[in-house]
Amino acid sequence: MSRTLSRNQCIASAVGSSVLSSIATLFKVQGVISVPPVLSAAGGVLIAGILSIAYLFARGQLPKLSSLRAIIFPLLMLILCRPIISNLLFTIGLSMSSGIKAIFLTKMEPYLVLFWVWILDGKKPAPWHLALLFIHVIGALLLSLGDLTTGHEFQWGDLFILVAVVTAALSYRYAPQVTKVLSPIQASTLTETIGGLLILPFALIICPLEFGHAQQIGWGYILVHSLLFYTIALPLLYASMQGIESWLASTLRAVGPIVALPIAWMFFGERLVPIQILGAALVIITSAAISRAERRSKS
Numbered sequence: 001m002s003r004t005l006s007r008n009q010c011i012a013s014a015v016g017s018s019v020l021s022s023i024a025t026l027f028k029v030q031g032v033i034s035v036p037p038v039l040s041a042a043g044g045v046l047i048a049g050i051l052s053i054a055y056l057f058a059r060g061q062l063p064k065l066s067s068l069r070a071i072i073f074p075l076l077m078l079i080l081c082r083p084i085i086s087n088l089l090f091t092i093g094l095s096m097s098s099g100i101k102a103i104f105l106t107k108m109e110p111y112l113v114l115f116w117v118w119i120l121d122g123k124k125p126a127p128w129h130l131a132l133l134f135i136h137v138i139g140a141l142l143l144s145l146g147d148l149t150t151g152h153e154f155q156w157g158d159l160f161i162l163v164a165v166v167t168a169a170l171s172y173r174y175a176p177q178v179t180k181v182l183s184p185i186q187a188s189t190l191t192e193t194i195g196g197l198l199i200l201p202f203a204l205i206i207c208p209l210e211f212g213h214a215q216q217i218g219w220g221y222i223l224v225h226s227l228l229f230y231t232i233a234l235p236l237l238y239a240s241m242q243g244i245e246s247w248l249a250s251t252l253r254a255v256g257p258i259v260a261l262p263i264a265w266m267f268f269g270e271r272l273v274p275i276q277i278l279g280a281a282l283v284i285i286t287s288a289a290i291s292r293a294e295r296r297s298k299s
Contacts, residue, residue: 010243015255017236022103022256024228026264027221029099032091034218041091042203044222045083046196048230052189055231063186071181074174075190081171082234083195090164096157100270103257104280105161108137112169120173132286139286142279176241184238185231192230257284 005013032040056062068075094102111133117123178187257280264270272280 005239005243007243010240013236014240014244017233017240018256019259020228020233020236020256022260023263024225024233025094025103025106026099026260026268026270027228028091028225029094029097029102030268031218031221031225032095034214035222036203036207037091037095038088038199038203039207039209040218040222041087042196042199043219044091044196044226045087045192045230046200047223048226049189049193049196051227052185052231053193056186056189061183061186063182063190067181068190071178074177075187077174078171078178078187079191079195079198081167081174083191084199086164086167086171087195088164088199089160089167093157093160093164097161098270099268100257100261100264100272100280101158101276102161103260103264104139104283105158106165106168107257107283108162108165109169112166113172115166116170116173132289135282135286139279139282142275142282172241175238179238179242184235184242187238188230188234192234 028040028044031044035043053062090102114133175187182190261280
């Protein structure tokens with residue numbers, strides 16, 4: 001049984017996860033420049049899984065197979081949603097888009113979490129939430145279409161990223177069930193390792209391994225992404241959902257771009273045009289508004 005954190009610790013974990021995952025995305029964008037996206041997706045999660053297994057083994061904390069019987073279905077759904085479908089689509093999208101746009105587009109997650117609750121549980125969002133969602137989508141479209149000189153390729157990449165976020169939002173339904181039995185790092189280790197092993201054969205068939213200078217640099221970026229996102233940020237996200245609601249854990253991820261944006265500008269030369277800055281502002285403001293509205297409804 002995993003240790004439950006206090007509510008404040010869970011909120012801090014969600015914010016930390018957001019910041020690290022946003023920064024990690026910037027490194028992954030650099031990696032897919034020279035490493036094929038399908039191979040990057042498979043290798044990234046598998047590297048993280050192997051490193052996490054070594055860590056758990058050294059601490060004598062490897063999960064017991066007997067403990068998995070009660071969570072087989074949510075664990076399989078978590079594997080399907082995060083390291084397989086969402087990971088593949090997101091990585092392919094990154095190869096056709098920019099890191100900054102991807103970071104802001106992922107902030108649609110709070111609304112997509114509510115969408116899945118509506119579809120699967122029949123809990124219809126309040127009209128206020130739907131109004132915020134409409135404004136939020138406008139912001140996402142401004143991000144996607146703001147730079148009219150980029151062409152259709154970037155727009156296709158944004159579409160892949162949005163579908164990836166839809167799938168990632170579904171994982172919020174199953175992660176709390178898994179972390180009732182496994183610790184956050186055990187949950188992320190299992191999902192990453194199994195997901196990577198399932199994707200890798202397919203990736204190797206369509207993308208033969210190359211180890212030229214450019215590929216070595218690319219794998220270096222993928223390694224940094226794996227360390228930041230899969231071994232640290234994702235366990236922090238799972239930990240946060242032990243003590244706070246899924247919508248709040250998702251909404252707090254809007255903090256990430258505030259930290260990642262100056263890093264993207266200073267180190268990777270990425271920037272947004274003015275209309276995209278407006279779109280990014282709409283995404284963050286509406287994410288904050290849905291969080292505030294939900295806190296009031298729970299009080």
